[in-house]
Amino acid sequence: MIWLDIIGVGEAGLSDLNADQKDRILAAQHIIAPDRLIAALDDMTLNAELITWPRPFRQIYDVLEAWRGKPTVILATGDPLWYGAGSSLVTRIPSDEMRIEPAPSGFQLAASRMGWPMAHLHAMTLHGRPLEMIRAAIMPSARLLILADSAATPAQVAEQLVAIGAGTAAMAALAHIDGDAETRVDGRATDWAKKPPQVADFHVLAVACPDIMPGFYPSVPGLPDDAYDSDGKLTKSDIRAITLARLKPVSGQLLWDLGCGSGSIGIEWMRAAADARAIGVEQRADRLAVAEANAIKLGVPKWAGVKGENLPLAAELDCPDAVFIGGGLSVDLAELVMSRLKSGGRLVVNAVTLESEAILLQLHQHHGGRLIRIAVSHADPVGPYYGWRSAMPVTQWVLEKGLGEKELEEKGLGEKETDR
Structure with a gap:
């Protein structure tokens, strides 16, 4: 039974709603709405309890649980599922108990004003999120639409x-789009970084990145080594690209980077897939601080560093979808990691010492997987000529955890009783 309606509202307010939506508002026992709609709702003959958005937002879950089963309406701005309230509510309320009806989103309206096809741009939000996230999206010829956090956002993005x-x-700040007070302010990043534009707090910021950006950092793994601050504990660029290819970054999935050093594996895991998560484990606080600074600089400020030893933390952290062991390898650690790794998960271990290689040989004999030797050489000056200079070879063990019987059945791949 549907008891919760989440209705998107445009700049024009309640006048844009259809008759059926207005009837549901009138019949509701509870209504949650943004401040800008409260006055208009007060003018309606309501029998409902009317409240504004709870602060902090997470309080809404307890509020809705108390109202469960009673006719309730949430009025949201634009499309509730595009960085709106609906995005989190759908993870907590069954779909057969709610109805979501979007209005045109601010992104769609801004794209129409800019003349940018939605399929060819990157929409993101900085509202309540770290500003440094923008760094991972800045690429040659990129077209960005950004939901601003405040009137200070244009200058902050310009500085980045x-x-x-x-x-x-080129930048444009668009506010009150599709309303009588619609405004647009245009400028260049170099200018706005020095003199911020006067804009409304709530707006969409459009950014057209230049076509040529020498030395830019791509989203594919294998960033140059000098992209990172490091004391030398760094998986080198070529090995890093191969390692990430075998870890297979996937949107929303979690990576453990055990013995993370400068954080490069987890950072590039997050840059390679939207909403991917990474936890880096490191014993040394100074290295962890460097890794955190690298994550901010490279546009993934949500990278999480944990100080401690691999083995006890591997027993406590949330189960991962992929694991990289770059330091502190032992048979016990590998066995524990495999037990915690989700079905379908990937484990990659790199070794450069004979002692660590011996452990990989033992693990390969017991568990299978792939064992690879990687040797990389670079052309370096030798007097007036060039010659090949070899880096230390890396032995890599790769294992993909198979699906268990339960997972196979859920995917329709397992043997059923009727098949026997």
Whole structure:
């Protein structure tokens, strides 16, 4: 039974709603609405309890649980499922108990004003999120639509663009889109970084990155080594690219980077797939601080570092979808990791010492998987000529955890009683 309606509302307010939506508002026992709609709702003859958005937002879950089964309406801005309230509510309330009806989103309206096809741009939000997230999205010719956090967002984004070498980026701040008070302010990142524009707190920021950005960092793994601050504990660029390819970054999945050093594996895991998560484990606080700074610089401020030893933390952390062991290898650690790894998960271990290689040989004999030797050489000057200089070879063990019987049955791949 549907008891919860989440209705998207545009800039024009309640006048944009259809008759059926207004009837549901009138019949509701409880209504949650943004401040801008409260006055209009007060003008209606309501029998409902009317409240504004709870602060902090997480309080809404307890509120809705208390109202469960009673006619309830939530009025949201634009599309509730595009960085709106609906995005989190759908994870907590069964779909057969709720109805979501979107209005055109601010992103869609901004794209129409800019003349940008939605399929060819990157929409993101900085509302209540770390500003540094923008760094991972800044690429040559990229078109970005950003839901601003406040009136300060254009200048803050401009500063990030200038710092990355995209100061010529064209920017536009669009507010009150599709309403009588619609405004647009245009400028360049270099100018806005020095003199912030006057804009409304709630707006969409459009950014057209320059076509040429020398030295930009792509989203594919294998960033240059000098992209990272490091004391030398760093998986080198070529090995890193191969390692990430075998870890297989997937949107929303969790990676453990055990013995994370400068954090490069987890950072590039997160850059390679939207909403991917990574936890880096490191014994040394100084290295962990460097890794956290690298994550911020490279646009993944949600990278999480944990100080401690691999073995006890591997027993406590949330179960991972992929694990990289770059330091502190032992048979006990590998066995524990495999037991915690989700079905379908990937384990990659790199070794450069003979002692660690011996452990990989033992694990390969017991568990299978792939054992690979990787040797990389670079051309370096030798007097007036060039010659090949070899890096230390890396032995890599790769294991993909198979699906268990339960997972096979859920996917329709397992043997059924009737098949026997």
